[in-house]
Amino acid sequence: MMKTTRSTHRSEWFYLSLISIPLVLLVALFAVGKVRESLAAGDVKAILANWTEEGKPINTTSFANWSNDAASDERSAAWLDVLSATYALWDQFASLKARNEGREEELAAEGEPWAEGLLEEPFVERAQPIIEQVQKLLAEDTSPVWLPSSRFSRHSSISDYHYVNLLTDLMSREFRVAVHEGDRSRAMLTLEMMKQVADAFDTKSKFGLSRFRMFSDQQRYLLIRQSLELGFWTEPEQFEQLRGQLEPLDDLVDRVKHSVASENALDLDYYTSRSTGCLSVEVMGGVDFAPYGTPSAAIRKLLEEMESDTEQIRELEKGLAEYRRKPKREKRNDSPRDYSVVNVPYATILGDLSWFRWGIDGRVDRMQKIDFERRWTLVTIAIKQFRMQEGRWPSELTELSKVGFSPQDCARHDGITLGYEVDNEDDVAYTWYPMAIWDFDVNISRWVTERPDKYDASLRYTRRGEIQVFGVR
Incomplete structure (x- = not known):
């Protein structure tokens, strides 16, 4: 009797089922994806419609319209001529380093020699036609003005926002020469012009020009503090004018x-x-x-x-x-x-x-830092006003309320306050930017609580930048 043997070969249906399982899974995955895509598309459409209704931009076209609604370009051509002339002048003085490329020099007081290698006076003399044109444009009712931006708004219509920075640097040199010559009215006019130019090019949405605003304000605040350290300003009216130039920008959160x-x-x-x-x-x-x-x-x-x-x-x-x-x-x-x-x-x-x-978070951090520098500059002015009114330096910054200054403005957004110290021997009141330095002895960061030596190379650069100490005379 013959024995029957079971076949070890799988049927065709078995192999088809093995193949069909991944196919079914793929179809299911595709179907789920289609459903998810359909639901997501509806959500996206609803969100974008809501943004459009609220007036928020959703692409470069609506972004351009949104950012340009509150601006004017009527004088753009004239401003571009000014910037081109500024760049050409800098090109002629190529050996004269731009202020934002190196460490800030201190102001030269009346009668003191310039630092070696500086060509401030020849440069400023050649810059007078540009300064006159800027004053003429600022007198027009069409200011402020904006420069149209290219795609993605990463650059303005000029080749680089650095061109606008050069104009600020030019005006800062005009101020330096005015201080060196003891011309206070010219110096005050230059500070006012720097603020007006910053207002003219101020924009929240165009990245390059918003950086220019920060650079311009930082330069102006620094010049005011340096001039106070020289004891350049002498009349009460001058200090009121300086305080009037230091109004805060729009709310930083906005x-x-x-x-x-x-x-x-x-x-x-x-x-x-x-x-x-x-x-x-x-x-x-x-x-x-x-x-x-x-x-x-x-x-x-x-x-x-x-x-x-x-x-x-x-x-x-x-x-x-x-x-x-x-x-x-x-x-x-x-x-x-x-x-x-x-x-x-x-x-x-x-x-x-x-x-x-x-680096938007870094840019916001810098916005806050520069706003604090504005208030720091106000503090130095208020200290001088207090001295003129009371005949002495304030023992602490809270006393500045006597000259209409809020003690809260002596602190950064995180509550850290300015450093303050009176040197009675030299009759100078010092303020310094609150900063943290790394203490290598204990390997921790610590706040500088005593007046640092700004020329101490070991402390010059910290996590928060170069140490800044200013006296008021």
Whole structure:
């Protein structure tokens, strides 16, 4: 009797079922992706419609219209002529280093020699036609003015925002010459002109020109503090004029919000205009989205991150108000930076996205620092006014309330106050920027509580920049 053997070969249906399982999974995955894409597309459409209704820009076109609505370009051609002439003059004096390329020189008092190698007077003499043209433009009713921006607003229509910085540097040299010649009216006029030019080119949304505003203000505040250290100003009216030039800018938080809205518009325009129509992992810089790369789902993720930025700004505003109301003993247990707009997570989608979000948190930090330099400059003026009114230096900065100055303005946004010390022997009142230095003996960062020597090479550069100490005479 023959034995029957069971076949070891699988049937065709078995192999077809093995093949069909991944196919079914792929179809299911595709279907889920399509559903998710459809839902995400609806969400994106609703979010963008809401942004449009609120007047927020969603691409470069709406961004340009949004940023230009409150600006005028009627005098752009004339300003470009001024900037071109400024650049040409600097080119002729190529050996004269621009102020923002090196350490600041101190002002030369009347009758004192210039520092070796400086050609301030010949340069300023050649610059007079440019200064006269600037004064003429500032007298026009069409100021302020803006310069149209190119795509992505990374540069203005001039080749670099540095051109505008050169104009500020030119005016700062005009001020230096006026101080050296003891011409106070000319020096005051130059400071006013520097502020007007800064106002003329001030814009919140164009990155290059917003950096110019910070550079211009920082230069002006520095010149005022240096002139006070020389004892250049002598009349009460002059100090009132100086204080009148130091009005605060718009609320810093509003400027941060404006920058966030600008970044959002540029990001969205970049992603939605890509020829591939979807976002790659390389472009997204590691943002978590579906592996099948549905574009609307990825954009929805981007929009959620943007909304998170805005929401955290609102939370930080509340937190900062609460922090200011806290007693000092409770503040010691908190980190002031936890309440700072600098903490907004602009880096939530870093990586290659930093092409747009390049150091915005650092730029905001600098905005806050320069606003503090404005208040620091006000402090130095108030110290001099106190001396003229009371016949002595204030024993502490809180006494400045006698000359209409708020003690709160002596502190940074995180509550750290200015350093202050009176040298009775030399009859000088010193202020210095609060800073932290690294103590290598104990390997920790510590705050400078005593007046530092600004010429001490070991302390010159710190985590917060070069040490700045100014006297008031």
